[in-house]
Amino acid sequence: MTYLDHAATTPVLPEVVAAMAEQLGRVGNASSLHASGRSARRAAEQARERLAEAVGARPSEVLFTSGGTESDNLAVKGLFWARREADSRRRRIVVSPAEHHAVLDSVEWLAKHEGAEVTWLQVEPTGRVTPEALAAALGDGTDVAVASVMWANNEIGTVSDIAELAATAHDVGVPLHTDAVQAVGQVLVDFGASGVDALTMTGHKLGGPMGAGALLLRRDAECTPLLHGGGQERDVRSGTLDVAAIVGLAVATGAAVGGRVERAAAVSRLRDRLVAGVVEQVPDAQLNGAPLDDVVRSGPGRLPGNAHLSFPGAEGDALLMLLDARGIECSTGSACSAGVARPSHVLLAVGAEPDRARSSLRFSLGHTSTDADVDAVLEVIAPVVERARRAGGRR
Amino acid sequence: MRVLAAMSGGVDSAVAAALAVDAGHDVTGVHLALSPDRQTLRSGARGCCSVEDAHDARRVADELGIPFYVWDLADRFREDVVDDFVAEYAAGRTPNPCLRCNEKIKFTAVLDRARALGFDAVVTGHHARLADGELRRSVDAAKDQSYVLGVLTPEQLAAAMFPLGGMTKDRVREIAAERGFAVATKADSHDICFIPDGDTRGFLARTLGSRPGPLVDAATGATVGRHDGTYGFTVGQRRGLGVSVGDQQPRYVLGIEPVSRTVTIGTADLAGVDEISTAAATWTGAAPRLPLRAQVQLRAHGEPVPCEVQAGDDGGLVIRVDAVQRGVAAGQSAVLYEPDADRGDRVLGQAAIRDSRRRQGAGSR
Numbered sequence: 001m002t003y004l005d006h007a008a009t010t011p012v013l014p015e016v017v018a019a020m021a022e023q024l025g026r027v028g029n030a031s032s033l034h035a036s037g038r039s040a041r042r043a044a045e046q047a048r049e050r051l052a053e054a055v056g057a058r059p060s061e062v063l064f065t066s067g068g069t070e071s072d073n074l075a076v077k078g079l080f081w082a083r084r085e086a087d088s089r090r091r092r093i094v095v096s097p098a099e100h101h102a103v104l105d106s107v108e109w110l111a112k113h114e115g116a117e118v119t120w121l122q123v124e125p126t127g128r129v130t131p132e133a134l135a136a137a138l139g140d141g142t143d144v145a146v147a148s149v150m151w152a153n154n155e156i157g158t159v160s161d162i163a164e165l166a167a168t169a170h171d172v173g174v175p176l177h178t179d180a181v182q183a184v185g186q187v188l189v190d191f192g193a194s195g196v197d198a199l200t201m202t203g204h205k206l207g208g209p210m211g212a213g214a215l216l217l218r219r220d221a222e223c224t225p226l227l228h229g230g231g232q233e234r235d236v237r238s239g240t241l242d243v244a245a246i247v248g249l250a251v252a253t254g255a256a257v258g259g260r261v262e263r264a265a266a267v268s269r270l271r272d273r274l275v276a277g278v279v280e281q282v283p284d285a286q287l288n289g290a291p292l293d294d295v296v297r298s299g300p301g302r303l304p305g306n307a308h309l310s311f312p313g314a315e316g317d318a319l320l321m322l323l324d325a326r327g328i329e330c331s332t333g334s335a336c337s338a339g340v341a342r343p344s345h346v347l348l349a350v351g352a353e354p355d356r357a358r359s360s361l362r363f364s365l366g367h368t369s370t371d372a373d374v375d376a377v378l379e380v381i382a383p384v385v386e387r388a389r390r391a392g393g394r395r
Numbered sequence: 396m397r398v399l400a401a402m403s404g405g406v407d408s409a410v411a412a413a414l415a416v417d418a419g420h421d422v423t424g425v426h427l428a429l430s431p432d433r434q435t436l437r438s439g440a441r442g443c444c445s446v447e448d449a450h451d452a453r454r455v456a457d458e459l460g461i462p463f464y465v466w467d468l469a470d471r472f473r474e475d476v477v478d479d480f481v482a483e484y485a486a487g488r489t490p491n492p493c494l495r496c497n498e499k500i501k502f503t504a505v506l507d508r509a510r511a512l513g514f515d516a517v518v519t520g521h522h523a524r525l526a527d528g529e530l531r532r533s534v535d536a537a538k539d540q541s542y543v544l545g546v547l548t549p550e551q552l553a554a555a556m557f558p559l560g561g562m563t564k565d566r567v568r569e570i571a572a573e574r575g576f577a578v579a580t581k582a583d584s585h586d587i588c589f590i591p592d593g594d595t596r597g598f599l600a601r602t603l604g605s606r607p608g609p610l611v612d613a614a615t616g617a618t619v620g621r622h623d624g625t626y627g628f629t630v631g632q633r634r635g636l637g638v639s640v641g642d643q644q645p646r647y648v649l650g651i652e653p654v655s656r657t658v659t660i661g662t663a664d665l666a667g668v669d670e671i672s673t674a675a676a677t678w679t680g681a682a683p684r685l686p687l688r689a690q691v692q693l694r695a696h697g698e699p700v701p702c703e704v705q706a707g708d709d710g711g712l713v714i715r716v717d718a719v720q721r722g723v724a725a726g727q728s729a730v731l732y733e734p735d736a737d738r739g740d741r742v743l744g745q746a747a748i749r750d751s752r753r754r755q756g757a758g759s760r
Contacts, residue, residue, distance in 0.1 A: 325423070341465070387512060392507075392508070
């Protein structure tokens with residue numbers, strides 16, 4: 001099996017499995033006062049400190065959640081509600097159209113049910129949001145509740161310069177949330193240095209467990225809770241802590257961040273080989289997103305493991321199926337809940353024609369990727385594309 | 396063989412896919428997203444078309460350990476089936492959308508794509524027997540679907556597999572239950588899939604709008620009522636005519652004339668026909684020599700009737716049935732069978748009904 005879908009989820013690291021299994025064998029609610037509770041709390045708080053250190057946050061800024069979707073919902077809705085409550089003029093949300101659906105659908109829900117007004121950011125053809133575009137959308141900021149721009153795009157891998165964007169938002173007194181689910185462990189993510197007010201991350205994209213994530217939330221950021229109950233996590237996210245998952249998340253984050261520089265170099269070398277090889281085999285294949293060697297102030301302008309390509313005349317879902325049948329696992333991007341392939345909203349947002357959007361594939365490399373994986377793709381990509389083209393476009 | 400299993404999410408296609416796997420084929424499951432309602436297909440919408448059916452199909456595929464994909468054929472389905480359905484009614488005919496879907500979607504669009512992608516055959520859960528290129532009725536007469544497959548050509552049949560034709564529907568459900576498929580007890584689908592509430596007249600009224608016209612009594616030529624659209628009527632229809640004629644005898648729809656929007660009605664003695672003219676026929680095998688003694692089925696759940704088939708003037712057929720028939724509607728298919736009690740009646744081919752008449756007495760209509 002050639003697994004090239006690390007942006008969907010990553011293989012769990014062996015040390016994570018071991019740490020979680022050990023913790024699962026212990027009884028104890030981290031909110032209990034007795035010895036078992038204290039032991040669980042100690043494990044959870046050690047994990048919080050470890051994770052905070054890895055991503056440049058203070059431990060008190062780490063709120064454990066069930067993952068990226070919950071963190072995005074909590075940040076967007078919670079910041080919107082709290083900021084509007086403080087000043088009823090703040091009804092506007094400034095957001096990029098290339099965000100993950102966890103942000104987009106939260107924003108659209110607020111627009112439909114809570115009277116929010118949405119200002120869609122202009123994105124560059126690479127998918128990047130510039131400080132100029134953000135400044136233009138924010139205006140004087142008085143009517144803006146929150147802005148949200150992802151650190152790195154999950155489909156085309158484009159990195160935005162989040163520190164600059166945070167400074168731009170703060171110039172007019174607006175908090176910035178960033179979805180950094182794909183960024184942590186791939187590029188340098190320092191929560192404190194970036195200046196953002198809220199940051200979404202999750203475990204299963206960096207070798208950790210599913211169902212475990214965090215929202216990094218500045219201590220001065222007011223955020224209305226979605227979940228009410230026992231008052232855990234600064235009263236912003238109630239619910240008994242899933243200590244084993246939290247331990248797994250922290251171990252994974254530590255490992256991903258700790259080995260980032262070497263792994264990014266290795267993965268980007270493989271990715272560059274993959275893209276060059278595919279374009280050699282299929283000369284009219286087009287790379288979507290930022291150039292492979294693109295840079296922003298904080299580092300690479302494109303995630304090191306991301307290769308997002310369009311194959312004109314072929315449908316992405318036919319390519320996916322043919323590759324799957326040959327043991328190669330990748331992704332087309334978005335599908336609705338019935339499983340119908342849709343042109344990627346990200347590609348449409350960056351101005352791609354629907355046919356180009358529909359003909360695209362995402363290969364995402366990660367910590368288990370090897371030269372043999374790249375070879376496997378290069379061996380079959382030409383006949384697969386040719387066959388998919390014969391199966392035709394949409395008639 | 397590399398086989399593509401069309402999986403609707405129902406019990407029949409689930410068992411058909413399972414039997415194809417059992418037979419040793421390399422099977423891939425595909426669910427066809429056909430909803431013509433683009434709004435319910437909106438990306439990210441939580442009310443996707445047939446989300447539940449797609450889920451049911453995927454569950455079975457996962458249990459079988461076969462790859463599974465959803466193919467979006469909504470555009471083609473709308474053009475080739477739904478638009479055709481509406482246009483046929485607008486032209487005063489009574490179409491069969493299931494037959495059209497088999498012809499244009501399952502065994503053209505899907506089969507073409509499957510072949511291009513390297514598959515050798517398409518397997519479906521239709522209740523019909525297919526062996527040595529010969530298409531026959533299912534052993535389960537009540538569930539037989541050979542009528543809606545009668546339009547398939549030899550080339551299409553050569554790449555089709557219908558593993559359920561040799562068993563009853565009860566047996567299909569038993570197999571599904573033995574395998575633990577959750578769809579084992581799922582209700583049969585009926586009616587027209589793109590009219591889920593079953594209100595065909597309402598669907599057509601919404602699509603075509605009000606197109607009023609007269610109801611004329613065939614015996615007197617008198618206008619006895621008005622209607623909102625000829626699409627509300629099918630030849631042979633007795634109920635819902637909305638008129639009462641003095642003599643209290645039941646009236647049947649005899650004919651529909653779309654240009655003047657006239658619906659002609661008459662008494663039972665005028666409703667029977669015994670000669671049917673058709674458009675050009677399609678054959679499931681080599682075209683037979685005419686004239687030919689055969690049986691003909693004139694609607695999806697109709698009884699087969701002995702007949703003689705002759706060549707018509709314009710490439711079509713003239714079918715003379717031995718017994719007078721009522722409710723022979725233009726647009727429906729006349730499917731021809733060669734009776735065979737042992738192996739199942741064999742489908743010879745089909746042709747779309749153009750018009751019908753009584754050889755003695757009443758004239759053409």
